Amino acid sequence: MEQTRVLVTGGCGFLGTAIVSALLDTNRFAITALDINPPSLGSTTFTQSVRYVRANILDTSALQTVFNEARPAIVIHTVGVYPLSAKRYSMRKEEVEAVYQVNVEGTRNVIEASKACGAKGLVYTSSVTVVMDELDKDFRCVDERWPTGRATTSYGLSKTPSSSLQAQAESLVLRSNTPTFSTTALRSAPIxxxxxxxxxxxxxxxxxxxxxxxxxxxxxxxxxYVYIANVADAHVLAAANLLNSQTAAGEAIFITNGExxxxxxxxxxxxxxxxxxxxxxxxxxxxxxxxxxxxxxxxx
Incomplete structure (x- = not known):
């Protein structure tokens, strides 16, 4: 059977590498891994079964060239800026702008490149922070029915469709869902x-x-919390869903260990x-x- 073409942004990162490995295990996908830092020629770190391409998602021209060459049926978008430690809680202008630029504008670029190359859908790596980054609150028994838009950190805000902000990553993805271009957002717990x-x-x-x-x-x-392999498997299942039954289309789904x-x-x-x-x-x-x-x- 002919393999389905899939493109993974951030394919050399922590999550991206795990997703590529999970895709390979199915033997159903021809994989292009896009990353700003792909492996060097001759590297034994990554499999030769995957096509690795260097590109920056903020460079719209180069990004579109890669997508047009890869012609993916489905795109898995994992690229994001994830501030760590004290920076996570900083709302200084330059740090917020850096997060927004990659997580929001970069996501917009990936959506547009996906549509332009004829992809059928996109799986987006979101985060539980779209609901639960309101730091002075407890969140018990949260499910997908809970409202978003009240995050207080730069990372949570960049992932949240807040009415006080112009356009945010998860809402961009979910609003892009159409009968001909299916999208879903996977809200991962800390991995x-x-x-x-x-x-x-x-x-x-x-x-x-x-x-x-x-x-x-x-x-x-x-x-x-969630183990890396579980998040990777969730992305593979979501990709398969959007290519078939599409029951996840337009949906945001929490991914945790359930423990x-x-x-x-x-x-x-x-x-x-x-x-x-x-x-x-x-x-x-x-x-x-x-x-x-x-x-x-x-x-x-």
Missing amino acids: FGPNDPACIPTIHSLIASHSTPFILGSATNLQD PVTARDLCLAVWKEFGHVPSWETALPGTNGRESEKVGLLHR
């Missing part, structure tokens, strides 16, 4: 797994900063793998998200 560049390294860094004995609040708040844990329990589990167990513990009064980030114990 962890092999080669994790954010979640596990952030938790591990607390060992060196001697922060591990300190507990903020009651340490009973549950949070969802919420407390941040403290996750930290303890990660630290234990590195041979570290806090020799003592002390509880600090409950604080909000920004104050927690300053202490360095809460990774959202």
Whole structure:
């Protein structure tokens, strides 16, 4: 059977690499991986079964050239700027503009390039932050019916269809859904797994900063996380859906492990793998998200 052409933006990143691997496992797709930093010639890091192309999603001309050459039936768009640590909570103008430029305008460019080359649909990597980045609130039993638009961080705002902002990434994707161009947004929980560049390294860094004995609040708040392979599989299933039944078309879908844990329990589990167990513990009064980030114990 002829393989279906798929193009993965950010195909050499943490999530993009996992998606490419999951696509290869199906043996149903001819894959083009677009990235601003593709592997060098002769590299053994990535499979020879994938066509790797260097392109910047902010360069509309180069982007369209790649899409026209690849002629994907479906596009999986994972590229985004993800501020880490204290930068996540900064709303300084230059940082906000950098996030918006890639996450919003870059997404707009990918949508337009996808339509122009004749793609049938697009799967977008969104985030739970479109609902849950309102830092002074608890979110219990959240589902897709909850409203978006109240995020308070630069990253959450860039992913949110907020009425106070001009045009945001997830709403751009979902508004682009038509009978001839199907779109869906996968709202991933914080991702962890092999080669994790954010979640596990952030938790591990607390060992060196001697922060591990300190507990903020009651340490009973549950949070969802998701393993990298589960997110990758969700993208492959979504791509197949948009090419067939299209029941996910126009929908935003949360992706988690379905096993919420407390941040403290996750930290303890990660630290234990590195041979570290806090020799003592002390509880600090409950604080909000920004104050927690300053202490360095809460990774959202």
